[in-house]
Amino acid sequence: MAKKSEQLSARQRQIMQFIRHFTAERGYMPSYREIGDAVGLSAVASVSYQLKQLSDNGYLSRDENISRSIDLKIDLPDSEASPWNVEEENQIxxxxxxxxxxxxxxxxxxxxxxxxxxxxxxxxxxxxxxxxxxxxxxxxxxxxxxxxxxxxxxxxxxxxxxxxxxxxxxxxxxxxxxxxxxxxxxxxxxxxxxxxxxxxxxxxxxxxxxxxxxxxxxx
Amino acid sequence: MAKKSEQLSARQRQIMQFIRHFTAERGYMPSYREIGDAVGLSAVASVSYQLKQLSDNGYLSRDENISRSIDLKIDLPDSEASPWNVEEENQIxxxxxxxxxxxxxxxxxxxxxxxxxxxxxxxxxxxxxxxxxxxxxxxxxxxxxxxxxxxxxxxxxxxxxxxxxxxxxxxxxxxxxxxxxxxxxxxxxxxxxxxxxxxxxxxxxxxxxxxxxxxxxxx
DNA sequence: CCATCTTTCGAACGTTTGTTCGATTTAGAA
DNA sequence: TTCTAAATCGAACAAACGTTCGAAAGATGG
Structure with a gap:
């Protein structure tokens, strides 16, 4: 059976990164079909399946039957760390x-x-x-x-x-x-x-x- | 009467703030019906109407036919204990x-x-x-x-x-x-x-x- | 090889969602 | 008052969406 915190599969990492990029660009979450198209899964059910794994392992959460309700819990490192960490003490x-x-x-x-x-x-x-x-x-x-x-x-x-x-x-x-x-x-x-x-x-x-x-x- | 609609009505302000709170709490955008329920608009079309105004004036953007695709362009501060704040006059x-x-x-x-x-x-x-x-x-x-x-x-x-x-x-x-x-x-x-x-x-x-x-x- | 588990697929289904349209109400100006 | 525009409503609709299920294809280990 699927055990505890297994390492992410290539596909799962692919999905995590796509979601991150998509949200960064568009400002909202991708749909299952959009994810499928991006990572090369022709069946929505496959996306659903992978998303369930990710959800079970705490990588993201989603609300049932609500579209685009994915919420990433972890930012999978793509590469960067931004050095522009400006301390804002008084600005909102x-x-x-x-x-x-x-x-x-x-x-x-x-x-x-x-x-x-x-x-x-x-x-x-x-x-x-x-x-x-x-x-x-x-x-x-x-x-x-x-x-x-x-x-x-x-x-x-x-x-x-x-x-x-x-x-x-x-x-x-x-x-x-x-x-x-x-x-x-x-x-x-x-x-x-x-x-x-x-x-x-x-x-x-x-x-x-x-x-x-x-x-x-x-x- | 200038039909400019360059200003923010109380209702529009209400909607802007709800969207902000919703996204802060849930991590994704609300649907039109959820917005309607929150601000007291029983018709989805009314929400659509207001959202179009906000979009036309640059307060937010949304992608056609894509659910939960609202993207706030401006964060309105909560400001009010008195939500029904009406200050029409002119600008936003x-x-x-x-x-x-x-x-x-x-x-x-x-x-x-x-x-x-x-x-x-x-x-x-x-x-x-x-x-x-x-x-x-x-x-x-x-x-x-x-x-x-x-x-x-x-x-x-x-x-x-x-x-x-x-x-x-x-x-x-x-x-x-x-x-x-x-x-x-x-x-x-x-x-x-x-x-x-x-x-x-x-x-x-x-x-x-x-x-x-x-x-x-x-x- | 077989057994088992994982992953993917396709299709069907029911729900959620945004849009459209016409009618009605509200608000403000003439 | 009357007129006009904005705002709201309700209903209907098509598209988008997530879920489920059964089957098939890989993958892994013995």
Whole structure:
């Protein structure tokens, strides 16, 4: 008789992987006939048979008489492990959007997105942010006006501890958050305003909070 | 009465949330009858009707004649202890956001947000838009650079047939959409670029599509 | 070789499911 | 009020779907 947790047969592995790919692409489960077509089983009953084995061994579950009710319990490794494991501590993804906290006062020391600093969450399209861990800052002053960033603008900042030359960053300098262009030269870190009325700042002791990835403005 | 149906009725919101809960619990999509039972629609056809609306507006997709093939495009937050939340007015509120269509080519004549023009929906915080009926336009060129609106920026436009002096508007001029500052003087309508390299345009024959209320930029 | 178990097949069956159509009700504007 | 569009209903229908059953083909071991 079929014994306990036997190893999966080639066919069963084939089915498991097809289900995974199908759901990834289409967003819902395949029917028995679709599975059969994909793995080369001409009889629905054969699919039913294999699915019963998989179900009995805990690889998946399904609800009787309900179409497309397969529920995979195990992700059979195809190959990959994704290195893009971003820690999201405060965002709740809304479909195509991310909820990003607007940070009020910036206090040196503690975590930037500590709860008491958050006044509100803004939904922002992922198209505008990309992947990562974000927070929002309200721009104060017009030191970045030549970069088309105005007083009152909201900037979406992806948390990261450093930056590349030319990036616009949010930095913590003397307990104050500021948005400037990042530049390293002569062994020094500079925070450059984009407004000829302002002078470059030596940022050697500044803390880079993250990189500005989007700008939001309400007129 | 605009037949736009770009908004989310209480019932549609109800359906969206039920689908989300159902899939979270069961691991697959509900059938039309299950949806009907849950939200109080005794006729499958009514569910079909509502689902078509949701599908047309990009909230979900489904494959014809395939059971349980609903694919949610947006996760509506539960939000409510008061499920029968009615806030009609205009755009689709996602919790705190509105889903706004990005309009591609602008053709004179037909409705701006005709379906074939819409390439995608962006969630935008209501804080950035206020109330109204909106669409999104991609800015082309740097004629508004002094207003801190750059090439490639997305502008949120509230539909309105006219504007006030000083408003930044989207106007249709010779089958082309353009973003300029609106000004009426000497009995003429002017569309002013905010870039000294460009000349003011006589906008007497231009069609005002709406007013720019927000700017979104991905860096 | 035979015996046994596994796997596949094909067909039939009953159920589930999405669609269609016309009629009715509801809601809002004129 | 009357008119129009949206929303709902009910019934009927065809397609899609999972289950069952008997038979046949492989596979494995003695």
């Amino acid at each position: 993804p809304i479909g195509d959007a991310a909820l990003i906290p607007l940070v009020g006062r910036i206090a040196a020391g503690g975590p930037i997105t500590a709860e008491q600093n958050i006044s509100e969450y803004y939904p922002v399209s992922r198209q505008l942010t990309g992947k990562g861990d974000f927070f929002l800052l309200t721009v104060s002053g017009d030191s970045m006006i030549d970069a088309a960033i105005c007083d009152g603008d909201l900037v979406v900042i992806r948390k990261q501890p450093t930056a590349e030359n030319g990036d616009i960053v949010a930095a913590l300098l003397n307990d104050e958050a500021t948005v400037k262009t990042f530049r390293q030269r002569d062994g020094h870190t500079w925070l450059l305003p984009q407004n000829s009325a302002y002078e470059p700042i030596v940022g050697d002791h500044a803390t880079i909070m993250g990189k500005v990835v989007s700008v939001l403005r309400k007129l | 509120p996602i919790g705190d956001a509105a889903l706004i269509p990005l309009v591609g080519r602008i053709a004179a004549g037909g409705p701006i947000t005709a379906e074939q023009n819409i390439s995608e929906y962006y969630p935008v915080s209501r804080q950035l838009t206020g109330k109204g009926d909106f669409f999104l336009l991609t800015v082309s060129g740097d004629s508004m650079i002094d207003a801190a609106i750059c090439d490639g920026d997305l502008v949120v436009i509230r539909k309105q047939p006219t504007a006030e002096n000083g408003d930044i508007v989207a106007a249709l001029l010779n089958d082309e959409a353009t973003v300029k500052t609106f000004r009426q003087r000497d009995g003429h309508t002017w569309l002013l670029p905010q870039n000294s390299a460009y000349e003011p345009i006589v906008g007497d024959h231009a069609t005002i599509m709406g007013k720019v209320v927000s700017v979104l930029r991905k860096l």
